[in-house]
Amino acid sequence: MLEVALVEDEAPARARLKRLLAAHVDVRIVGEAEDVASALALLRATRPALVFLDVQLGRDDAFALLRRLPEPQPLIVFATAYHEHALRAFEVAAIDYLLKPFDGERLARALARVRARLTEADAWPADEDVRRLRAAWSPxxxxxxxxxxxxxxxxxxxxxxxxxxxxxxxxxxxxxxxxxxxxxxxxxxxxxxxxxxxxxxxxxxxxxxxxxxxxxxxxxxxxxxxxxxxxxxxxxxxxxxxxxxxxxxxxxxxxxxxxxxxx
Known part of the structure; x- marks a missing residue:
């Protein structure tokens, strides 16, 4: 089973993503969070393989969350309405960047990328190169x-x-x-x-x-x-x-x- 966490500050968006994920029998949602503090607690407790992550999380953003997560970090798929953060998302080694509103077909392609990554030896994006990219990024x-x-x-x-x-x-x-x-x-x-x-x-x-x-x-x-x-x-x-x-x-x-x- 692919264990997944949803980090999204809007309940309707979380509900829609859950409906789309229900079509994938190998996906199990281990929890939901709507802000950085609850997301940290959830991810530390459940250690999912994949997180669907919105950019805006109340007064904070997804990058504040990623900076505080311990290694090894889960795979990340951004799901957001903010297209302008795509470059920064890939610099922190996101697997995919879904622009809302996305459909089931687009979600399926993202999950296919995740499954392919999990079959590789470096399933967790915690290698030295990624850490350097994350540390070096500055607006x-x-x-x-x-x-x-x-x-x-x-x-x-x-x-x-x-x-x-x-x-x-x-x-x-x-x-x-x-x-x-x-x-x-x-x-x-x-x-x-x-x-x-x-x-x-x-x-x-x-x-x-x-x-x-x-x-x-x-x-x-x-x-x-x-x-x-x-x-x-x-x-x-x-x-x-x-x-x-x-x-x-x-x-x-x-x-x-x-x-x-x-x-």
Whole structure:
């Protein structure tokens, strides 16, 4: 049996989650809590394998709870209406991030990830790497790395290897020299955690590492084309023109009349 605890401050949300979990015969709910204090008592007493955790818990939040839990910690699936906390959730090694209102199918996918993790040798997310990530996170300083979930594995992507980021539906696509990764977070939220002098917002759908720009070609209407080290190009929207370093920004005319369209 998969022993599960529900930590959620709204009774209707807990009741709905219980109804959805009832469809899974291998799941047993060991208890419920609505704030940090009761959650600590519950989790210490029952030691469940999995916790469904809301971000907002009265006057506290889920991260205050996680900081106080002893090791080994249970697996965590966030269930919340606050999409902007997704990046921070995965930095503390959450298995999944369910955005309310989610349905039974989405819940089933989350449980499948949990079952896959529990079959691995490192079922508990208490390894040294995760502890370093948790200790290093600060809203005032960019994290040194990002953590993505890929087919039941937790993959660390160092910021030093990140070349650019593009929106991809409800995810962002992280581009490195070797491969691409998907991270479920809005681009604007990720941008808040990156150094704006190092990662430039060049388009509403793109963040770019500044040192990847080889040259800039002006286009019509104040836009520009950025030529990158890997041979690819990106459009620089005139809305984000001021994000470029001053020496590159100077080649882009403010008025479009003097720049013929690119054909």
């Amino acid at each position: 005032a300083a960019p994290p040194p790395r990002l953590v993505v979930q890929d087919r039941g594995r937790r993959i660390v992507v160092p910021l030093a290897e990140l070349l650019r980021v593009a929106t991809c539906g409800n995810y962002v696509e992280l581009h490195t020299a070797e491969r691409r990764y998907l991270l479920r977070t809005p681009l604007a939220r990720l941008a808040q955690h990156l150094d704006p002098a190092q990662f430039l917002r060049v388009h509403r759908g793109h963040l770019l590492r500044a040192d990847q720009i080889v040259s800039v070609t002006p286009r019509a209407h104040g836009d520009a084309e950025l030529h990158l080290r890997d041979g690819s190009t990106l459009l620089l929207s005139r809305r984000y023109r001021d994000a470029l370093p001053a020496d590159l920004r100077g080649v882009i005319p403010l008025a479009s009349a003097s720049v013929p369209p690119v054909t």
